[in-house]
Structures are given as C-alpha cells and as structure tokens.
Amino acid sequence: MVTKIFQLLLLLSPICFGSNINMDMFDIIFFRTGIIALFAAAMIDNPRRTLPGYAGKSIALLLGLCIVNIFIHNFTPVVLHTTMNLFLALTGVFIVYTYYDESKDLRKFILWAGLINLVFFINQKMGFNPIFDKMPYVGQEGAFLGNQPRLMTYFALITPFLWWPFLIVSLALGIYTQQIIIFAPVAICLFAKLKTGREKIIYGIMILTTMLLLKDKIYAALSFRFNMAWKPVLNAFFDRPLIGYGIGVRIIPELEVVGNSYLQFIIGAGLAGAVWFGYVFKNIYGKLNNNIESIALISLIIIMTVEYPIEITRLWYLIMGIITMWLLKNHSREVNNV
Numbered sequence: 001m002v003t004k005i006f007q008l009l010l011l012l013s014p015i016c017f018g019s020n021i022n023m024d025m026f027d028i029i030f031f032r033t034g035i036i037a038l039f040a041a042a043m044i045d046n047p048r049r050t051l052p053g054y055a056g057k058s059i060a061l062l063l064g065l066c067i068v069n070i071f072i073h074n075f076t077p078v079v080l081h082t083t084m085n086l087f088l089a090l091t092g093v094f095i096v097y098t099y100y101d102e103s104k105d106l107r108k109f110i111l112w113a114g115l116i117n118l119v120f121f122i123n124q125k126m127g128f129n130p131i132f133d134k135m136p137y138v139g140q141e142g143a144f145l146g147n148q149p150r151l152m153t154y155f156a157l158i159t160p161f162l163w164w165p166f167l168i169v170s171l172a173l174g175i176y177t178q179q180i181i182i183f184a185p186v187a188i189c190l191f192a193k194l195k196t197g198r199e200k201i202i203y204g205i206m207i208l209t210t211m212l213l214l215k216d217k218i219y220a221a222l223s224f225r226f227n228m229a230w231k232p233v234l235n236a237f238f239d240r241p242l243i244g245y246g247i248g249v250r251i252i253p254e255l256e257v258v259g260n261s262y263l264q265f266i267i268g269a270g271l272a273g274a275v276w277f278g279y280v281f282k283n284i285y286g287k288l289n290n291n292i293e294s295i296a297l298i299s300l301i302i303i304m305t306v307e308y309p310i311e312i313t314r315l316w317y318l319i320m321g322i323i324t325m326w327l328l329k330n331h332s333r334e335v336n337n338v
Contacts, residue, residue, distance in 0.1 A: 001041035002099035006321075009034045011109040013317040014154060015116050015144045023146055027313035028085070034317065035088045038095045045099045054283040055097075055327060059090050061279065065272050066247060073246035082248025082268075089316055096324045106321055107161045107292075114158045117143040118169070121151065145314060152179035153307045157318055159185040160296040164193075180214065180221055181307055185299035192290040225259045225306065233258050237267050244270035257311055261304035264311060293329040296322045 013034070018026040051059075066083040073079050121143040145151040152174060159170045159182065167186055174182030187207055194200050211218065236251050237244070245251045247268035258264040266273040281301075288294040300309065300322055309315050 002038055002045050002095060003101040003104050005034075005037050005041050006096050006100060006317075007104070007106065007109050009038075009317045010106060010321050011113050014113045014314060017144060024313060031085070031313050031316055032088060035092050038092055042095045042099055047098045048100070048102070049098060051094060051097055052327065058276075058280050058283065059094065061276055063087060063090065065269055065276055068272075069244070069247050069269055072243050073249075076246050076249065078248045078250075079246040079268075085313070086247075089320060092317075092320050093323055096320060097327050100324065100328065102328050106325055110158050110161050110318065110321065114155065114162075117145065117151065117154065118173075120144060121173075145312075148177050148179060149181075149307070150312055150314075152177055152182055153303065153309050153312065154315060154318070156182045156185050156303050156307075157296070157300060157309060157315065157322065160189050160292055160299055162189075178217070180218060181303060183210075183214075184302045185295070188295055188299060188302075192295055222306070229257075229259045230263060233263055233267055237263075240270070242270050244268045244273065247273075257308045259306065259308055261308050261310040264308060287330055289330075291329060293322075293326040297326045 013027075013030065016030065017023070018029075063086075066086055070076075070079055070083055121141065124141045124143065142148050142151040145154050155170055155173060159167065162170060167189055170182055171186045174180065174186070191200065191203055191207075194203055232252055244266070245268055247265065249268055250256075251267060258267070262277060266277075269276070284297070288298060300319065303309055309319060
C-alpha cells in the first residue's frame with residue numbers, strides 16, 4: 001500500500017492544484033495529507049528493510065537540532081511550522097524507504113509528471129493558459145510550478161531520470177528560458193554516460209567552452225544572487241552565528257528566498273546547521289557513483305547551492321523520492337521475518 005500511495009503522490013504533487021486557493025497553502029495541505037496517508041498505509045504493510053545507521057543518525061540529529069531551535073527561539077510560530085514540515089518529510093523518507101517495494105520503478109511516475117508540465121508549459125507559450133485563470137498562482141508561464149525559476153528547478157531535478165532525447169529537450173528549455181540551473185545536471189548526466197577517457201576529455205573541453213561562452217550570463221546570475229541575497233544574509237548571520245534566527249524565519253522581509261538552501265537553513269539553525277550538513281556530506285561521500293540515483297542526488301546537492309528546492313513544498317515528494325531511490329540503490333538491506 002505504501003508503494004502505491006507514494007507512486008501516486010510522486011505523480012500528482014507537481015501537477016495538481018486547487019481552484020481559488022493560494023498555491024503554497026494548497027501544497028502544504030497536499031503534502032501533510034499525503035504523509036498521513038503514508039503513515040496509515042505503513043500500519044498495515046510489512047517492513048522490507050531497515051534504515052542504514054548513518055541515515056538514521058542524520059535524521060535523529062536533525063530532529064534534535066530542530067527541537068533545540070524551537071526552545072531557543074521561544075516557540076516562534078514560523079519555527080514550529082517549519083519544524084513540523086521537516087518532521088513530516090523525514091517521517092516520509094523513513095516510511096517510504098522502509099516499506100517501498102523495490103521492484104516497482106519510481107522513475108516512470110516522475111517522467112509522466114514532467115511530461116505533463118512540459119506540455120502545459122508549451123501550451124502557455126502558445127497563449128493557451130486555462131489553469132492560471134482559475135487559481136491565484138504567482139508568476140507566469142511556469143506550468144504547474146507557478147513561475148519559470150521554479151519550473152526550471154523542477155526540470156533540473158528530474159533531468160537525471162530522462163532518456164537521451166529528453167536531455168536535449170531539457171537543455172533547450174534551459175537555453176530558451178535563460179535559466180542556467182538546468183546545465184549542471186545535464187552536464188553531469190552526459191559525463192556519466194561516457195565510457196572512455198578520450199570521450200571524457202573531449203566532453204570536458206566542450207563543457208569548458210560552453211562555460212566560457214556563457215560566462216557573462218553565469219557571472220551576472222551569481223553576482224545578482226550574491227549582492228541581493230547572499231551578502232546581506234551572511235552579514236546578518238555573523239551577528240548571531242551560534243543560535244541563528246530560527247529555522248524558517250525570513251530575516252530580511254523584502255527577500256522572499258535566499259536562493260541557496262544551505263544558507264537558508266544555516267541562517268536559521270546557526271553553526272549547528274553547518275555541522276549537520278558536514279556530517280551528512282561526510283557520510284555520503286564515497287558512496288556516490290555513476291548510477292542514475294547517485295547522479296540525481298549529486299544534482300540535488302548542486303542545485304541547492306544556487307536555488308531553493310527545499311523551500312518549494314511542491315517539490316518535497318520529488319526530493320523524498322530522489323533520497324529514497326539513492327538509499328534503495330546503494331544501501332538496501334532487506335530484513336527477513338520482521
């Protein structure tokens with residue numbers, strides 16, 4: 001039952017919407033309802049494996065960090081709200097990893113949702129846009145993600161699961177929308193598919209040439225993020241490095257997002273947040289390889305440095321799927337007679 005419910009959530013979360021309801025509010029309701037459904041299904045399913053030790057410790061440390069953060073910041077509502085969502089997301093990862101039927105491929109559900117978003121985006125560019133007339137989403141021409149930066153972040157996350165022809169489509173979308181975030185996962189995917197050292201050298205030269213051609217665009221994008229978001233946030237962080245400002249707190253009111261998921265979390269959690277990320281990276285480093293699941297996780301790690309996928313509730317089931325698929329591929333430990 002957990003398997004079927006998660007497949008459905010993975011398919012629906014990037015494409016469903018509610019008429020006359022705020023996008024973020026709808027996504028929170030959908031996310032929490034889905035986690036409750038997974039929990040209920042787990043009550044009647046049989047566990048298939050146990051969580052790897054370091055993964056369990058990572059989850060426990062994060063939950064402990066969040067609880068301490070709640071007390072330090074006097075039960076601030078936004079900290080409570082963010083911690084609840086984190087707790088539910090971590091619970092979801094635990095449930096899906098423990099109960100999911102590994103023989104059932106998740107990728108086709110990811111790809112179907114991606115195809116639906118792509119078709120709708122093309123329709124929007126052609127002037128056919130019936131959905132946005134019925135719901136108060138912000139932004140324009142972002143298919144079911146609301147705006148183009150969110151849509152391209154979504155396509156960047158699903159890129160590792162695409163077949164060769166669709167990698168080109170994904171790259172073309174990035175060029176057309178001028179969202180450079182799409183280039184990193186495409187480059188990683190193509191590099192992983194190369195066999196010989198000669199091919200990799202030639203490809204490396206091509207990537208370097210492309211970066212040189214796009215250097216002005218890359219520099220402009222990174223400069224904008226640094227000056228408008230990262231610099232003021234870092235300045236604020238050094239005023240309170242030990243305890244932070246509270247997980248989920250927006251320290252600069254006019255700045256909706258920081259554009260860096262690591263910085264967003266660390267500014268709220270303080271140095272403890274940076275230590276936690278260090279612990280996680282230390283444990284997954286060396287376990288990564290060139291399979292699709294590892295490429296997807298690497299892409300997520302890179303995307304989080306320049307975008308904010310963790311802050312987009314609509315992407316949480318996809319992120320849970322990426323983490324779970326990597327754990328299943330690299331650390332599956334079947335248990336017998338549990």
